[in-house]
Structures are given as structure tokens and as C-alpha cells.
Amino acid sequence: MITGQNYIGNKLSATGTKTYKTFNPQLNIENETAFVEATPQEIDEAVQLASEAFKVFRSFSGAKKAAFLNTIADEILALDDELIQTYCMESGLPEGRAKGERGRTIGQLRMFANLVADGSWVEASIDTAIPDREPAPKPDLRKMLIPLGPIVVFGASNFPLAYSTAGGDTAAALAAGCPVIVKSHPMHSGTGELVASAVIKAAEKTGMPNGVFSNLNSSGIEVGTQLVKHPEVKGVGFTGSINGGRALYDLAAQRDEPIPVFAEMGSVNPVVMLPNALKNRGEDLAKTYAHSITLGTGQFCTNPGLLLAIKSDELTQFISALANQIVKIEPSCMLHPNIIGAYENKKAKMISQGGLRVVSDFESDVQTNYARQAITTVEGHTFLENTALHQEVFGPFSMVVQCENIKQLEAIISKLEGQLTGTLIADDDEASKHPSLISALQNRVGRLIFNGVPTGVEVCPSMTHGGPYPASTDSRFTAVGINSIKRWVRPFSYQDWPNDLLPNELKNENPLGISRLVNNNMTKDIIS
């Protein structure tokens, strides 16, 4: 049952007076529950509890953390229909998407459970002593990754489950040994509270310290601001807009003790279409891209908002086909009136730019909160000259840039801001003729896709979800996949430390049987 209260550790709490409600965009009505925003005292209490919890949680075994993560997954599944219905009521997204996203969330939790149960992820490294080395003895040094401390996770509007309460950031931080304080996303605080209740149940069932997890309601910027400025908070995870992410990054950088902020802030995901591919399969590409642009009402950070190609009859035909295809797709609901409001505003602002031509815009009446998809086009030199055209329009919108030649196309790529992805559409041996174009594209993105679409982010070790700013605030990390745990850990060394006081990961006898770098060789062997 949704109470509208905050979880301050394992205790429901609602001492504040400021309330807000979530919204059902399909029905265009407010949902019932009034959520009570966390007060400054509650926020401080949540962080202090997290800081205390960290003292023990940080040293918990991988097996114990794995049990916690797996139990969270079980408890989320046990929420069953209530969760799915709340999700749909608060997002306007269909049930299939809700179940798919729940599956992804469960999968991420179990993936991190497996990772820490195995234990090798800590990158254990051992250099044994050489007491008789000249001119000075070599000490015994042993290193592993250890957790940073309490982490604040901001729920994402567009992923109420997979990148919110117990989503990727939270799962990674808990796996690392960091307590988590979630700033619930105001658009889906009911979904958030339900998931939070599952996390709290799991924490109690598996013997976690109180404070290992809190969930705070918030409708404005105050709760998030106080959290990021709190001296006991040691890192921040965020998925959302550039404005929001940058504001948190700036707050964190201005602290007496700056802390890392990993903000994944989306991008326009440029798609480069080479001439032969357009000639040989322009019609198919138009269908594929009409689908990718409108998938999830365009509310994915990997949405293809920018298509780059060289002027030709085939490109003209492709644009026309894309325009025809996209209006055949039924419009769908956006997450919230604010989201569709922003979409309409940004679209209008974009369309008002000189030289931009609207090729197709869904013109029939649409239901309230449903987005009209649109395709626009512009000349290469116009795009180069006006950086307003480079901005993201979050929703089912895309722009085809008609370049004079490959040189101009490459110049455009080099001028783009950082991106999550870049896609190359090419036939036969077309790609091999453009090494410098590919190199320029690689330098602007975190992931290169060949003959595919950028939407769809596979959760696996080889995935990079992140990229040069503003795709993310730190391109050295990924937000998706097991390596996203690296955001919340730091290397730590023991020098000449007694074997029986070392953590199990670094003991001579390797009780966990993990892979370790011992004197420069990867091995599971014991040290004698």
C-alpha cells in the first residue's frame, strides 16, 4: 500500500507539511496519494543513518550483499500487480513496457549479486615483499577496491524502475558496499515508494544495518540540493536533463570536499548514413528509423535525434519516406504534462530556427498528453553555423542534416557536443573508405553502432553507456553494466599488513578463491 511517506532508513516518516501528487497522463488526472516531501531534519537523519550503516555495511562479504540484492529482486517481484499498475498510472507507459522494465531491473540486481558473490570484481592485486632488495627492501603491498560511502541516487523520469529507486545506480552502489539515499522522482513517487518498501523488506530479511537505504519524497530542488551538499554524502548518481545534471555537478564541485557526480544527461545520438546504403535500402532505413525515433514516445536518452547524410536524390527520397512512415505511427502518451510541455516548447523553438524545414508533423488531433512526432531537415552549413540546432528535443523528433559533401559531414561531427552514441549506416566496403570520419565520430561518443539503431541499451559487460560531456559528466565511467560499480569505489592499499587482519580478498590463502594479480600474474593460487 502506498502511504505517501518517506523511508528514513527502515522507518516510514512524514513530519513535513509540503505535499504533492503524481499524475496519470493517459487519463489526464492527478493520482490520489499525497506525497509528503522530506524535511531538512528527515534528510539529515537519512544521511546520518547511512553514514552509521556504512561503518558496518562497507565490510560485508560479497555473499551477504548478494543475498540482499537478490532479495530486493524477489521483493520487487512480490509487489506484483500493484507495482505494474502504479507504474502505468504514474507514467502513461503501457503494461508491456512496465513488465519489461521490471525484468531489466530484476536482471540488474541479480547481475550485481552475481558479481559480488563471485568477488573478483575488487581487482585484488598483490605484490609480495622482497626483504633483501637493494638499495631498499620492497614492502608487501596489497590492493583492492573499497566503497566510497553514502551515495545519493536521483530517480529518472523516463525509467521509473530501471534507473530509479532500485535501478542501475542503486544496485551498483549497494553492490559496492555504499548505502544509498534515493531522491524519489516526483513523477512516479508511488512506484518509488513501493520499490523502496521492497528494498527495506529485503534489508530487514538479510540483516542489513538500518540506514543502508532511504527513500525521500521531493517535488522541487530543495531535497536534492541538501543531499548533494551534505558532508557525509560521498557520491551522486543522476539520469536526466543537462540543466539538472549540471546543477548537481556544480553543487558537488563547490563543496569543501568535492564529490564525484555521475550524471547521464542524454544526447542527440547522431546517425551517419553513407550514400550506397541510402541508395540500396533507403526505404527500409526509413521504416527502421521511424520506429526508433518514436519508440517509447521518443523518451529514451539514445533516441536518434540527428540524421546526417550527403545531399542526393536518394537522400531526398529517404526524407520523404521517413516523413511518410513516421505519421503512420500512432502517437503515444508522454510521461507527464511537464514532459510534453517541454517537448512542444523545444520543438517549437527548434522549428523557429532559420533554415529549418518541417518535413512532416503529425497533424491530426491527438489525445491530451500524446506527442505529435515530427521530422525536420536543414542544410549542412546552416547546422554548422547555428548551435541552437544541435540541442536535444526530448521526444519523437528528429532532424535530417543535408551535407554538401563528406568533408562538411566530418566538420559537423567534429563540432558536435559529446554524445552517448554514434551510428554508421553503410553498405559493403563503404565504411572502410572513411577512417577519419569514423575516428571523428568515435571521438565524440561513448558507443559506435554499425547498421543498427541507437535505441536499446544491452546490459552486459561490454556496454558503455556514457560519453564525452554533456552525454555524461565523467566519460571515464559507464552507467550501465557491471563496470558501473566502478563509479562508487576507490582503490585502497595495505602495506605490510598482517595476513589475519587483511580482508579475505587479500589474504594469502585466498579463501574466496577469486582471481588476483599476484606479482603481475593473474591467478587464483594461494600465496605460500
Next chain:
Amino acid sequence: MITGQNYIGNKLSATGTKTYKTFNPQLNIENETAFVEATPQEIDEAVQLASEAFKVFRSFSGAKKAAFLNTIADEILALDDELIQTYCMESGLPEGRAKGERGRTIGQLRMFANLVADGSWVEASIDTAIPDREPAPKPDLRKMLIPLGPIVVFGASNFPLAYSTAGGDTAAALAAGCPVIVKSHPMHSGTGELVASAVIKAAEKTGMPNGVFSNLNSSGIEVGTQLVKHPEVKGVGFTGSINGGRALYDLAAQRDEPIPVFAEMGSVNPVVMLPNALKNRGEDLAKTYAHSITLGTGQFCTNPGLLLAIKSDELTQFISALANQIVKIEPSCMLHPNIIGAYENKKAKMISQGGLRVVSDFESDVQTNYARQAITTVEGHTFLENTALHQEVFGPFSMVVQCENIKQLEAIISKLEGQLTGTLIADDDEASKHPSLISALQNRVGRLIFNGVPTGVEVCPSMTHGGPYPASTDSRFTAVGINSIKRWVRPFSYQDWPNDLLPNELKNENPLGISRLVNNNMTKDIIS
């Protein structure tokens, strides 16, 4: 021969009018060469060259980069006596230290050469496609680490070779595939120019693009400021003071595109001495620590500036023994009049704090620029209440804090700022009785040492040199050892990319024979 000019890529250049000289602190005279500070135009040219060089250098093979790094090492050795003499003239450090540090520098260059020649460091990861997976096909994803772009390295005052021109930061960045622009340290710009000439020679001999390395003279903050703000610069390495490092961090965070700054800013390196150890070997510890405190005239970032113990007769005896030992050591020269000036000022400021007692201060006359070592002591509660006492006095200075009990000692540890190291001095099974004290210490430091001294930073894979702020600006990285390369790279994924267009690290046939994570198994096998 030292010209006093800048290296803008492989070209000597001195178009500016502002000049400065280095200083011989042993003789208390200026050295002869006038160094011409880089102009804004020269700075921009160096960065533009680096940006152009990056386009090809980023894809160079590990073998080619290894040849470059090894040739730098050879060319540094070929500088022979001129380098050693210049080093001594510009630092006041003895010849033995010069040669030792040159050895360390050479060793670091060759270590990174070996790392990239082997190639496995890129963390290659491959998840092969599952075309018939339901509900959606799984794409082929392949990931590796790629370089960030041009990196600016600030030379360190206290390591003219190992953490300056071709020191750890530069070697790591070049190994990663990042061009480097060095802001030469004004105290040893002659040493810097000589080393830069070796790097340039090596770059030419091994076919590196012009701009892969530049060396800029600078006596104030202008050159560094312009470099850090330059849009084409993608990362910064710094070793030095908290004020300097924080200023660069703030500049970088305020850019339109924030960039990572790894600043290693030193610390007081707390040493906890438990009662039995003090009782059983207080006299030996006093000798050991008198030596560690004065090593290199206390000019190491790992200098033990804070000794923590519980009040007892044994502690009183230890303090007295340490005081006696430290004045037996002959004073030695500091790096520069500015450094000794800062030492004397900070020492005087510290001594003026209420409750601090000077136990011993070297009182005889000392040569100009030679530092008088000092030991002070203070009560635990006084230390807790006055954070001015927590600051670093860079030089041969240490403070013994006399705590009431273990609880107060642990409270003090918890209140300390982040530190590079923490040391525990304990006998028999003393350490095992204090898990929460050790845990608190671990949470404040990057490296824990048992029954040793913090000075002496072994260069090996298991070393962590870094720690919670302000020990470094990002505790998630180390400044020493092969993993310091991770500061200058980002993960990058290819999705469904044609095998013949992939980099060698990710090709099916594994032409480099490197270790790769293939479908979750580490292997050197080919993919069929």
C-alpha cells in the same frame, strides 16, 4: 644545452618578453639561464598541435607507443651529467637523490612501455551476438579503453624528474595515447627543458606526430590557467599544494565542458602508535621516525606530520626520545627560498596555536635555505577543537597528539581530512583488538601501513597513491603505478562493428594475443 625557450611541439620558441630564473638554494644564488614564459599564442599553438597530433597518436599501436616511451628513457639517460648537475643546481637536493629519482623516472617510463606493449591493459571485453534471442536479438558488443585527448601536466616542485616533465603523469598519459602539454615548474625549468629535449628527440626518432609533447615555461598562474581553460584540453594532472590543486579543479569544473583534474595534494599522514608498541620499542620508533620526518628535508607528500598515541609514561619517553633524535640529524637544504619561507611561516603559525608545545626545535645556526626540524605536541581535546592544527606544515615538522584514550583517538581520526596514508604501529596481537579504529583510519586514507613509515612510495601495481579529498581530488584513481593510466582513458563500445574495421584489440582473431573478457570468461582465445 639549456636555451630558456619553450618547446611548442618539436620547435623551440621564445616570442614572449617575460622571463624568470631558477635558483640554487645551496649557494643562495640565481642560476644563469633566463627562461622565457610562454605567450598566449604559443600556449594556443601547443594545444592546437596536441589536438591535431591526437587524431593519429590515439590509434598508434602499443608497440609504437612503447618504442616512444623506451626511447624517452634512453634519451634522458643520455643527458647524463648535465641533467644531474642541473637538477642539483635547481633543487638543492644531493646527487644521490638526483640519480635515484632519475632511476625512478626511467623505471616508470619503461613500466608503461611494457604495459602498452603487452596490450591487455585496455580491458578488452567482448559479448558476442545472439541473433535468435527472444524477445529481441542480442547485438555484438565489444569494449576497450581509449584515450581522452590532450592532457596538461603540471610539474611538481618536490620531484623535478619523477613527477614533472616526463614523470608519472606524462608517462601514463602518453602510454594511454594522449598528447601531453607540460607546464614546467618554475623552480626547475632547466631540468624541465633538458628532459623535454629528450622527449622531443624520442618523438622524432620514433615517428610521433609533431605536437605529441610540448613544454611551456611559466612563473605565475597565467599559463596554467589558460591551459586548463582551453577547450581542446581534456584532462589535467597536478602534484602540489591544496591551494594550487583546488584552483585548477575549480577552473576545470567551471568550464562549459568540465574536464577531470587529478590533483595529488599531500597530507599529514597520521601515524597511530598503540601502547604496547610504544612500551616495547619506543626508543627504536623514535629513531625511525626522526629519520622519516626529516627524509628529503620533509619534502615528501607522505611525510609523517601527525603522530597519535594515548597518554602514558611511555609516550612521554617516546616524545623525549624523538626530540633528542631529531636534533641529532643535520639540517638540510629546502628546494627554494619560497619553500623554506612557507615552511617557516606555517611552522610559526602552527606554534602560535593555543595549547601547542614545542618539544624540540633545531636551535643552532643553520645555513641559508636549510630547514630547522621541529617536534611539537598537543593534547587530544585541543587538537579536536582546533582544525588549524590539522593542516600540513610542508617540511621536517611533526606533531604528537596525546589522546586521553582510544575513543578520543578514534574520534580524532574520524575528524581528519582525507589522507594519502595512515600508519599503524602495534605489537603482537594489539592491532586485532581495534577493528573500529582501523576501519575509521581506512576510511580517511588511500594506503594503510603496518609497523613502517609512510615515506617511500613503491612503484608497483598494488600501490595506491591518492586518497579522499584533499589527499587527491578524485580518490577513485591512483597517481602512482600502472593503474594511474586509468585517469586518462574512457571505456568505449563498438556495437555490431565489422571485424576488419575493429581495432586489433577487439578483432575476432586476437592478433595481439591479449587477455580479453569474452562472454564473461577471461581468455586469450580467438573468436570463431
